[in-house]
Amino acid sequence: MSKIIFRQLFDAESSTYTYLLGSNKEAILIDPVFEQADRDLKLVNELGLQLKYAINTHCHADHVTSTGLIKSRLPHVKSMIAKVSGAKADIHLLEGDKIHVGDLEFKCIATPGHTNGCMCFYLEKEGVLFTGDAILIRGCGRTDFQQGDSGRLYDGVWQKIFTLPEETIIYPAHDYKGNTSSTVGEEKKLNPRFTKSKQEFIDFMKNLGLAYPKKIDVSLPANLECGIDYKPQ
């Protein structure tokens, strides 16, 4: 087993976390952000890695993905996203699919509800879960757009995330307060949303009163096409 390279990267404008993982010279980027492509590809290069996959946990509404931009620069890179998302990609993922990067094996776990195409990526051996917006640290993604469904989200989190070992480290797609990670055990006990009953959760999500997502009208159409034709203003 070769050394695993792991880097958490932050985009301050959208508060998005991108994750770079490397093993045996191969690399994957999870949720890379358009404006950070230079930073991310430079790092991949500096660490002596070859980028194999650029992957999204879901079709983001708050930033444009860099998967299309990355592929235009590095045509050998394959993009991936859940099939149900309806977004373009080289590889469409289904529940239970395995992604191999060097010695790393990611297991795809469908957790719809924030969007209908949300997936978590699970490194079982390493005890690490990339949750996208299905579960955030003490929070979760909104459910009022993109075929969101609070009941499905609640069930998916309880059935597929909270049943993993408690010490599993959670790396979310966003954090707005400066937290960088959590664990399954901690969220199961302390997440103020998922510790509610299902009906309370559904009511709570219905009454969040959030503003219309600022970048959704730009991000969604762009992300459905991997951001390939996106031209920043």
Place this chain on the structure above:
Amino acid sequence: MSKIIFRQLFDAESSTYTYLLGSNKEAILIDPVFEQADRDLKLVNELGLQLKYAINTHCHADHVTSTGLIKSRLPHVKSMIAKVSGAKADIHLLEGDKIHVGDLEFKCIATPGHTNGCMCFYLEKEGVLFTGDAILIRGCGRTDFQQGDSGRLYDGVWQKIFTLPEETIIYPAHDYKGNTSSTVGEEKKLNPRFTKSKQEFIDFMKNLGLAYPKKIDVSLPANLECGIDYKPQ
């Protein structure tokens, strides 16, 4: 050996990283930020930890420390900083001192140059180094205030940091581009400042042309007193 708890926390306003480490129910906060005291103490509490130490890598010029505020709430907590810094604290640290938190042992490594009282904290067994501003990811702290000395900084980094095992993970006090960690091997090879010759480094640091530090006139006097009498405007 009990499970180690590790959390990297970010203050977006000052781009400061605070680190929470816990072992055997005891905890330490490294470089905690005044405005984030509620967040940090809540997390310590949620994780079932008892805060033992609140410690600064140096007397910061860009934010006010929360060590004084934390002690006013939790009087059993001991604050620590390098003796040479001239700042108040319950415990003044010297080169080679050891700090024990549960099963964790931090070794104090003096790396003056950004300020005259800069210290790194080294978890030798875990292979982790908290560098403060002595070395940042692909950068370093400025040397034009607080008894800064580029030549001393250069020598200290080469003699005391770059001689550690290459896989040692570096956690800095700041990052401005969304990076969260690096390694000794990586910085030794890729840090654009420390890969210069000593004279080039000194000249480079002299000609950075940085603006006068925005918060220095508030932060320095406050931090010399642990932020105890600090009243935010």
